[in-house]
Amino acid sequence: MARKKKEAPNYAESVSALLAVAGEFQHGPGRIALTEEAVRLADANNDEQLGYFARHELIDAAIFGGAPEVAIVAYAWCLAYFDKHPNPDELDPYNLLWKYKWVVGHSVNYPSIPRGQIEELFEDMKRRYEEAGFGLNAVYKVMREVYRTMGDMKAARAAQALVSKTARDALSDCAACVQHSLMKYYFDVGKPDRAMQMAEPIVEGRMKCAEVPHCTYGHLLLPELFAGRPDVAAEYHRRGVKLLRLQSGFLHEASQHLIFLAVTDNLLPAKRYLEKHLLEAVTTNCPGWQFEFANAAAFSLERIAQLPKPPRIKIAPGVVLPEDLDATDPSALRDHFALQARELAILFDERNRTKHFTKRMKETKKLHGRVTPVKV
Secondary structure, three states, X not given: OOOOOOOOOOHHHHHHHHHHXXXXXXXXXXXXXXXXXXXXXXXHOOOHHHHHHHHXXXXXXXXXXXOHHHHHHHHHHHHHHHHHOOOHXXXXXXXXXXXXXXXXXXXXXXXXXXXXXXXXXXXXXXXXHHHOOOOOXXXXXXXXXXXXXXXXXXXXXHHXXXXXXXXXXXXXXXXXXXXXXXXXXXXXXXXXXXHHHHXXXXXXXXXXXXXXXXXXXXXXXXHHHHOOOHHHHHHHHHHHHHHHOOOOOOHHHHHHHHHHHHHOOOHHHHHHHHHHHHHHHHHOOOHHHHHHHHHHHHHHHHHHHOOOOOOOOOOOOOOOOOOOOOOOOHHHHHHHHHHHHHHHHHHHHHHHOOOHHHHHHHHHHHHHHHOOOOOO
């Protein structure tokens, strides 16, 4: 009896299977790798429509898994495909426009993306939102956050004025994200009391989402500490660190907790926390996050190096640093990260047309004069 010829696997089913398995993973490198393979398989079979939907999954995985640069590239492809598609309604324009906020919001973390190009994205967002029948509240919020991150507070205030004049709609962020963003804005425009008010419903548990309060606690650590509430700051540190363990993509917030440990004289815990995040810090391709960690690491390592018997730094497998660097020496590792932070600050300040990143480095160094011992 002739053996029945085995049918070749259906690539579309394979793509679906890859995405299904990816969906069972927590956000992180594994989930990103599986969705990238699904995209490659769709592309290898010249199936643009399947590639479009697979890339939407990749954007989600990359944004929440700590690789925003992957999401930015995938989104640009999706936007181009959407524009040439004869029936865009079949592609769910709402989903595409929602993710536009993520892409523009993360673009500020890459100094290779010119400021003029980012501002062109603002205009493109406005056009697309209006053409789809939505308001501009969400666009103005992204503008405020981008300018705040750049350190252009004049532009951030102008964007906030526009936010306050426009109504929320279906493309606006959730209430918790809006509250968290306002908290950061008020801190940066010099209104700490107002910022604390914004944080209250979040820390009290009345507002939360996938990233809030995870990313909220770090912003409150030094303000609470220097307002004379060290016990509150220590509690926020404990809560925040616990939440950050559950998901990738929070290197910025982890850096805030690292600075807090160092400034509160918890130097051995600071050493261990730095060691824990070294691999993520040296493998991330996001310059904005690289700066945050480098700035925090330089400060923390300086304090550790000042101990009577400075402990050696444990370097985990996979952490790749310059061969001529004795990375176990706190002083040598401090110099490495201090240089990285300075170089990145120059790139960001040139792109942003501000001195914001250089100023932030100086403010971090001043913390050496504000050490406040607190038991955590």
